[in-house]
Amino acid sequence: MQGSSVALWMRRLALAALVLCFCVVVLGAYVRLTAAGLGCPDWPGCYGHLTPSGALHSPQSREIYAQRPLEVGKAWREMIHRYAASTLGLLIVLITALAISARRQHLVSVPYALALFATVIVQGLLGMLTVTWQLKPLIVTLHLLFGMTTLGLLAWLAMSLPTNSWGNAARRGFAHAVDGGAAPLTGARQLTLLALAALALQIALGGWTSSNYAAVACPDFPTCQNALWPAADFRHAFVLWHGLNINYEGGVLDNPARVAIHFSHRIGALLTTLALAAAVMFVLRRRGLSGSRRWAWLVLAALGLQLAIGISMVLKTFPLWLATLHTAGAALLLLATLALLRSLTGR
Numbered sequence: 386m387q388g389s390s391v392a393l394w395m396r397r398l399a400l401a402a403l404v405l406c407f408c409v410v411v412l413g414a415y416v417r418l419t420a421a422g423l424g425c426p427d428w429p430g431c432y433g434h435l436t437p438s439g440a441l442h443s444p445q446s447r448e449i450y451a452q453r454p455l456e457v458g459k460a461w462r463e464m465i466h467r468y469a470a471s472t473l474g475l476l477i478v479l480i481t482a483l484a485i486s487a488r489r490q491h492l493v494s495v496p497y498a499l500a501l502f503a504t505v506i507v508q509g510l511l512g513m514l515t516v517t518w519q520l521k522p523l524i525v526t527l528h529l530l531f532g533m534t535t536l537g538l539l540a541w542l543a544m545s546l547p548t549n550s551w552g553n554a555a556r557r558g559f560a561h562a563v564d565g566g567a568a569p570l571t572g573a574r575q576l577t578l579l580a581l582a583a584l585a586l587q588i589a590l591g592g593w594t595s596s597n598y599a600a601v602a603c604p605d606f607p608t609c610q611n612a613l614w615p616a617a618d619f620r621h622a623f624v625l626w627h628g629l630n631i632n633y634e635g636g637v638l639d640n641p642a643r644v645a646i647h648f649s650h651r652i653g654a655l656l657t658t659l660a661l662a663a664a665v666m667f668v669l670r671r672r673g674l675s676g677s678r679r680w681a682w683l684v685l686a687a688l689g690l691q692l693a694i695g696i697s698m699v700l701k702t703f704p705l706w707l708a709t710l711h712t713a714g715a716a717l718l719l720l721a722t723l724a725l726l727r728s729l730t731g732r
Contacts, residue, residue, distance in 0.1 A: 391487045396546050398483065402476040403539040407716055409473055410532045412466045414712035417525070417595060418705055423634055424459030426450050428516045429467065437461050470512060473535075477505045480542075493542065501538045507531055520633040523625045526592035533588055533719060540720050544727045569671040574729045576664040581722050583660040587653040588715055593623070594650045598636035599643035600708065606699040609648050617645035654695065661688050661722065668725070680725040687721040690714055 416422055425431035425440075432440030432450055437460035440446050447455050484498035508531040514524045594600055603609035610616070618641035627637060636643065661684060668674045668681040691714035698707040 421459035421462040424463035522596035525596035529592035580660040587657040599646040602643035602647040618642040677728040687718040
């Protein structure tokens with residue numbers, strides 16, 4: 386296969402995997418929010434079948450899982466998520482194989498491709514444990530984090546491939562940054578990395594909030610339980626391990642612990658906003674970083690959108706569509722932040 390053909394296929398695979406990964410992350414949130422995470426109590430099948438339809442027409446299979454009756458709607462939501470995730474895994478396998486076969490062309494770093502492959506393998510194992518360990522919050526949160534990590538790795542790959550408009554624009558930003566001097570570039574990169582770390586922690590807090598069913602613990606805004614600093618149980622809010630053989634569907638924590646989790650998520654949102662705003666303002670106010678300004682504005686827009694979604698979600702008493710959109714907003718903010726960082730980084 387010629388070099389141009391390999392590059393073309395790699396771009397196609399990377400972009401297809403990126404779009405599909407975004408859909409898988411959002412679909413995973415929808416499955417979790419509709420209490421369909423245990424719609425199929427076994428893995429990788431559904432009541433021992435490839436589809437819920439097979440289980441529906443198999444009384445013997447349903448008898449094996451008599452403690453959890455089949456709910457067809459929930460089962461289909463769970464299985465559609467698994468089908469999409471499996472397809473994503475296949476695309477990443479193809480990306481890895483192509484990177485190895487074309488390693489002499491230095492199109493994609495083989496260690497990077499292998500890291501991406503390892504990440505999606507771990508993500509698959511976490512998906513299995515999410516079901517078999519009955520929605521344990523630690524596993525559900527890690528499942529979200531590895532999903533976002535996969536999304537980030539695919540985005541970085543798509544931005545780094547040659548003759549890619551997104552990647553070329555990011556590299557043009559880097560060229561402008563170099564022209565402006567090393568000091569602004571270094572400062573902008575450090576601030577963006579700090580903001581990215583804050584965003585990652587905030588996403589983890591979001592996963593912990595959702596997996597512990599703590600979203601509704603603060604039904605008011607800007608106060609929480611009608612107080613600026615509510616009564617909360619921080620001692621038990623972040624205990625990572627409660628043991629196996631516990632069904633975590635619906636949550637197991639008392640309300641004061643859930644309040645502590647939700648309130649921590651709000652504090653995290655404030656700190657993350659400050660970190661992202663600092664990075665954006667630094668880039669926008671430095672002439673030498675003009676090539677990165679479009680990405681800084683994109684981060685600012687994604688941040689504003691995510692804050693609006695989060696606040697509206699509380700004020701409108703947590704409708705399903707807004708709660709799902711909140712995860713999509715987090716993914717978009719991650720992609721925008723990575724695009725800004727890529728514009729500040731050489732190839």
